[in-house]
Amino acid sequence: xxxxxxxxxxxxxxxxxxxxxxxxxxxxxxxxxxxxxxxxxxxxxxxxxxxxxxxxxxxxxxxxxxxxxxxxxxxxxxxxxxxxxxxxxxxxxxxxxxxxxxxxxxxxxxxxxxxxxxxxxxxxxxxxxxxxxxxxxxxxxxxxxxxxxxxxxxxxxxxxxxxxxxxxxxxxxxxxxxxxxxxxxxxxxxxxxxxxxxxxxxxxxxxxxxxxxxxxxxxxxxxxxxxxxxxxxxxxxxxxxxxxxxxxxxxxxxxxxxxxxxxxxxxxxxxxxxxxxxxxxxxxxxxxxxxxxxxxxxxxxxxxxxxxxxxxxxxxxxxxxxxxxxxxxxxxxxxxxxxxxxxxxxxxxxxxxxxxxxxxxxxxxxxxxxxxxxxxxxxxxxxxxxxxxxxxxxxxxxxxxxxxxxxxxxxxxxxxxxxxxxxxxxxxxxxxxxxxxxxxxxxxxxxxxxxxxxxxxxxxxxxxxxxxxxxxxxxxxxxxxxxxxxxxxxxxxxxxxxxxxxxxxxxxxxxxxxxxxxxxxxxxxxxxxxxxxxxxxxxxxxxxxxxxxxxxxxxxxxxxxxxxxxxxxxxxxxxxxxxxxxxxxxxxxxxxxxxxxxxxxxxxxxxxxxxxxxxxxx
RNA sequence: CGGGACGUGGCUCAGCCUGGUAGAGCGCUUGGUUUGGGACCAAGAUGUCGCAGGUUCAAAUCCUGUCGUCCCGACCA
Numbered sequence: 212x213x214x215x216x217x218x219x220x221x222x223x224x225x226x227x228x229x230x231x232x233x234x235x236x237x238x239x240x241x242x243x244x245x246x247x248x249x250x251x252x253x254x255x256x257x258x259x260x261x262x263x264x265x266x267x268x269x270x271x272x273x274x275x276x277x278x279x280x281x282x283x284x285x286x287x288x289x290x291x292x293x294x295x296x297x298x299x300x301x302x303x304x305x306x307x308x309x310x311x312x313x314x315x316x317x318x319x320x321x322x323x324x325x326x327x328x329x330x331x332x333x334x335x336x337x338x339x340x341x342x343x344x345x346x347x348x349x350x351x352x353x354x355x356x357x358x359x360x361x362x363x364x365x366x367x368x369x370x371x372x373x374x375x376x377x378x379x380x381x382x383x384x385x386x387x388x389x390x391x392x393x394x395x396x397x398x399x400x401x402x403x404x405x406x407x408x409x410x411x412x413x414x415x416x417x418x419x420x421x422x423x424x425x426x427x428x429x430x431x432x433x434x435x436x437x438x439x440x441x442x443x444x445x446x447x448x449x450x451x452x453x454x455x456x457x458x459x460x461x462x463x464x465x466x467x468x469x470x471x472x473x474x475x476x477x478x479x480x481x482x483x484x485x486x487x488x489x490x491x492x493x494x495x496x497x498x499x500x501x502x503x504x505x506x507x508x509x510x511x512x513x514x515x516x517x518x519x520x521x522x523x524x525x526x527x528x529x530x531x532x533x534x535x536x537x538x539x540x541x542x543x544x545x546x547x548x549x550x551x552x553x554x555x556x557x558x559x560x561x562x563x564x565x566x567x568x569x570x571x572x573x574x575x576x577x578x579x580x581x582x583x584x585x586x587x588x589x590x591x592x593x594x595x596x597x598x599x600x601x602x603x604x605x606x607x608x609x610x611x612x613x614x615x616x617x618x619x620x621x622x623x624x625x626x627x628x629x630x631x632x633x634x635x636x637x638x639x640x641x642x643x644x645x646x647x648x649x650x651x652x653x654x655x656x657x658x659x660x661x662x663x664x665x666x667x668x669x670x671x672x673x674x675x676x677x678x679x680x681x682x683x684x685x686x687x688x689x690x691x692x693x694x695x696x697x698x699x700x701x702x703x704x705x706x707x708x709x710x711x712x713x714x715x716x717x718x719x720x721x722x723x724x725x726x727x728x729x730x731x732x733x734x735x736x737x738x739x740x741x742x743x744x745x746x747x748x749x750x751x752x753x754x755x756x757x758x759x760x761x762x763x764x765x766x767x768x769x770x771x772x773x774x775x776x777x778x779x780x781x782x783x784x785x786x787x788x789x790x791x792x793x794x795x796x797x798x799x800x801x802x803x804x805x806x807x808x809x810x811x812x813x814x815x816x817x818x819x820x821x822x823x824x825x826x827x828x829x
Numbered sequence: 830c831g832g833g834a835c836g837u838g839g840c841u842c843a844g845c846c847u848g849g850u851a852g853a854g855c856g857c858u859u860g861g862u863u864u865g866g867g868a869c870c871a872a873g874a875u876g877u878c879g880c881a882g883g884u885u886c887a888a889a890u891c892c893u894g895u896c897g898u899c900c901c902g903a904c905c906a
Contacts, residue, residue: 261841287898771865786865
């Protein structure tokens, strides 16, 4: 081994110099046999803690990632993992891997660089276009950087599996994914490049696919629990990935990017993009107020709120909000109640559309002859334009809406009498306080971070990419698929977001970079504290405890602050004063100080670590 | 893509309004004193003031453009 030739000599360190810095240099060059892995000594690894909060970090977990020296930013949405961050990341990965294996999934590794052809084949070259990174090779051929791997795995399975006898199968991988995010933010939360675990199941039938789905669902519950994370499954929209059944795993946090509606009595919980209720808290008027719509002047009134105020006094619940959208390039009129919000994901899901956006003021005027703020569907909507209305408006009478003429509205509108409705749909976003469908308790809404997502995909990809099998009767069928993702890097940050206090991170033992931080308050080689520290270090190592020795020649305050900032679950401090009494100090991060006899320290630590490990065990 | 804010040493920021050639704290280096909760004293090093144009005798400062970062939005007519 070449390495042996260059191994540093372990000869005694000369301490001739009285200079402090010379002493430090001398210290760091010794003791290499005790520390075969340099990462076990603070001075020999790399933990660049920051006293001050970096200016471009907004949320607490992002700040702590930087302050605790876990990651450094290369540029927006791209980060380098430093030793402590990497150790935690690997632990999260290990938990994910163990639970996937246990659930019967098979690990593979797929290419990050992919041919665009398979994306055209699945149809997602179009639907995911904006999120796809594309690169060209020297021959000017285009490639894409994989934002996910349904296409690749389905291609593999299509080629390798042909019989019902070979199914079910579930393949998973843990690797980098690339997405051209509109706006990367919050550190690892929404990055251009991130580590994801994704699993893909292939079954012979819907029922069999549900079994696979359930296995993953259960595995996810265990994974997040083992990471020390409180995460909850909620019903979810499937989005561009397709499919018809899906749950997201959410970590409640104000800094999350999702809203979850939930009912504490029934346990119902759903992403706001999907959530339903028994309807608005304020009912819709259903009594006729006039024989026909009546136009009245409303100069300058272009908002629901303005119409609700003097001199009109029309409550928002008595108004029809008219929205105009381009749905797959087709101009479309959408009606919701004045106090409701259109739910775009619901619209997309129900119409099966791909690209949806609000129409521009120019497009609207060209088609309807009026500007936003005066729009309505009573008159002036050409028959070629579909009008979709929210079901809450069914039977509504005595409503007020725009007259499709700037500066005018209609009152006494009976929606079913006066408006041509193409189709009734669920278009509204539920609001807090509305009653849940199941038991009629009020829904609450809170922010959350999405850390995992399980989908039942059906045969969308297997049909397009020819992943078929021969059944017992010799018939060819498309495989029924499911896909299951976990944002590994995001999960890591979610742990920090959930487990921290004013002093820093409070790692759950299962994902902490080290289980124990051993802090001798003197590192002078001849000092009792240092000598004891070396002995205890060796004993803890021998006992299989992951321990980091803070061998820096720093003042106690610095060591304490740093160990709390980085967040090691347990700290063993050895100071000259207590050691004179034969004692050392144990402190669980976030807990109270315990003074114990030096001889008992190792056993106490081993016991504590073992009991803590048991909490997060499989 | 729209709106806003910001780019000054490794980090946090001041200086800009009112142009005159760059500062503080932290960190870093050296020496000394300290040594149980982010020490103190002294002496140092470190900045093309994001970049490119322009105005001016003179630009960190004013103007234009550009790049980058962060925040909000990208349904609420």
